[in-house]
Amino acid sequence: MAKIYRDNDVDMKVLNGRKIGVIGYGNQGRAQALNIRDSGFSPMIGNGDDRYRDLAVRDGFEVHAISRVAAESDVILLLIPDEVQPEVYDEQIRPHLNPGDILCFASGYNVYYKTIRPPAGVGVIMVAPRMIGESVRNLYRDGLGFPCLVASENDDDGRFMPIALAIAGAVGATRFGAFESSFREETTIDLFAEQMLWPGIIKLCLLYFEKLIENGCDPQIVTTELYLSGEFVEIARAMITHGFFGQLKLHSQTSQFGQLSSADKMAPPELLTRVDEVVDEICSGKFHRKWAKEQKDGKPNMKKLWQEALNHPLAEAEAELENLRKIVARSYGGSD
Numbered sequence: 001m002a003k004i005y006r007d008n009d010v011d012m013k014v015l016n017g018r019k020i021g022v023i024g025y026g027n028q029g030r031a032q033a034l035n036i037r038d039s040g041f042s043p044m045i046g047n048g049d050d051r052y053r054d055l056a057v058r059d060g061f062e063v064h065a066i067s068r069v070a071a072e073s074d075v076i077l078l079l080i081p082d083e084v085q086p087e088v089y090d091e092q093i094r095p096h097l098n099p100g101d102i103l104c105f106a107s108g109y110n111v112y113y114k115t116i117r118p119p120a121g122v123g124v125i126m127v128a129p130r131m132i133g134e135s136v137r138n139l140y141r142d143g144l145g146f147p148c149l150v151a152s153e154n155d156d157d158g159r160f161m162p163i164a165l166a167i168a169g170a171v172g173a174t175r176f177g178a179f180e181s182s183f184r185e186e187t188t189i190d191l192f193a194e195q196m197l198w199p200g201i202i203k204l205c206l207l208y209f210e211k212l213i214e215n216g217c218d219p220q221i222v223t224t225e226l227y228l229s230g231e232f233v234e235i236a237r238a239m240i241t242h243g244f245f246g247q248l249k250l251h252s253q254t255s256q257f258g259q260l261s262s263a264d265k266m267a268p269p270e271l272l273t274r275v276d277e278v279v280d281e282i283c284s285g286k287f288h289r290k291w292a293k294e295q296k297d298g299k300p301n302m303k304k305l306w307q308e309a310l311n312h313p314l315a316e317a318e319a320e321l322e323n324l325r326k327i328v329a330r331s332y333g334g335s336d
C-alpha cells in the first residue's frame with residue numbers, strides 16, 4: 001500500500017530560512033509559485049526575458065535570470081518542459097549547486113533516464129502533481145487539493161523527504177494527499193498512460209466515428225454522441241462519485257450487458273502483446289532514446305503525425321460544429 005501524506009503529516013517549518021526558487025513560469029511554474037506564496041513563503045522566479053517573465057512581474061514576483069535564481073536558492077523547483085531541462089540544468093543550474101541544495105522535479109523523466117545527474121550531496125526530490133497547472137491553482141484557491149507523487153533520491157539519511165512533503169504542502173497537494181512514490185514509478189505510469197491508455201481511447205473513438213459513417217450515420221450526430229454531448233465527462237465524474245464499476249449501474253440493463261460482455265473481446269492477443277511492448281519500451285529506455293532522436297532531428301515524425309490527425313474526417317465534422325462546441329465549452333467553464 002502506498003504511504004499517503006496529508007496536511008497533518010507535514011512539518012512546514014523545514015522550509016523556514018530556505019530560499020525557494022521556481023525556474024519557469026508556465027503551466028506548473030505559475031500555479032505552484034502563486035500557491036507557495038499564498039502558503040506564506042516568498043519564492044523568486046527564474047525565467048528568460050519574454051512574456052512569461054512579464055507575467056511573473058505583473059503577478060508581483062521578483063524575477064531574475066535562471067542562473068542567478070539557481071545560485072541564490074536553497075530549494076530549486078525545475079518547472080520548465082522536460083525536453084529542455086537537461087540543457088538548462090547543465091548550463092545554468094549545475095554550476096551553482098552546492099551540497100545541501102535541493103533540486104525539485106515535477107516529473108520523474110530526467111532523473112529516471114539519467115539525463116540529469118545532480119552531484120552527490122545535492123538533494124533530488126520530486127513533487128509531481130497529477131493535475132494540470134490551471135487546476136493546481138484553482139483547486140488551491142477553492143480550498144481544495146489535488147493528488148501528487150513525492151519521492152526523494154540521494155537521501156540516505158532521509159533529510160530531503162520532509163522538504164518534498166513541505167513543498168507538496170505549500171503547493172496544496174497534501175490537502176488531498178501526497179503518495180510516496182519514485183522517479184521510476186512516476187515516469188512509468190505517466191508514459192504508459194500517454195502511450196497505451198490515451199492512444200487506445202483515441203483509436204477507438206476514431207474507429208467508432210469511421211464505422212458509423214460507413215454505416216450511414218450523420219458525422220455531426222456521431223461527433224456529438226462521441227464527446228460533444230459531455231456524456232464522456234459525466235461518466236468520468238460518475239466514476240468518482242460511484243466507483244469505476246459502480247457507475248455502470250447508472251446505465252440501462254442493455255448497456256450494462258453490452259459493456260460487460262464486450263470488454264474482454266476488445267483485447268485480442270495482438271493488443272495484449274502490444275501493451276507488453278509499450279511497457280518494455282518505457283522501462284528499458286527504448287522510447288526515451290527514440291524521442292531524444294526525434295527531437296534532435298527537428299521532430300519530423302511529430303509534424304507528420306499532426307498533419308495526418310488533422311486530416312481525419314472527424315476534424316471536418318468538428319469544424320462544422322464549431323458554434324455548438326463553443327456553447328458547450330462555456331457551460332463546462334472552458335474558454336473558447
Ligand code: NDP
Pocket residue numbers: 023024025026027028029047048049050051052053078079080081082084088105106107128129130131132133
Ligand atoms: P511549460 O511548457 O508550461 O513551461 C513553460 C516555461 O518553461 C516558461 O517559463 C518558459 O519560459 C520555460 N522554458 C521553455 N523552454 C525553455 C528553455 N529552453 N530554457 C529556459 N526556460 C524555458 O511547462 P509545464 O509547466 O507544462 O511543465 C513543467 C514541469 O511540470 C515538467 O516537468 C512537466 O513534466 C511537469 N508537469 C506538467 C504538468 C502540466 O499540467 N503541464 C502536470 C504535471 C507535471 P521561456 O519561454 O521564457 O523560456
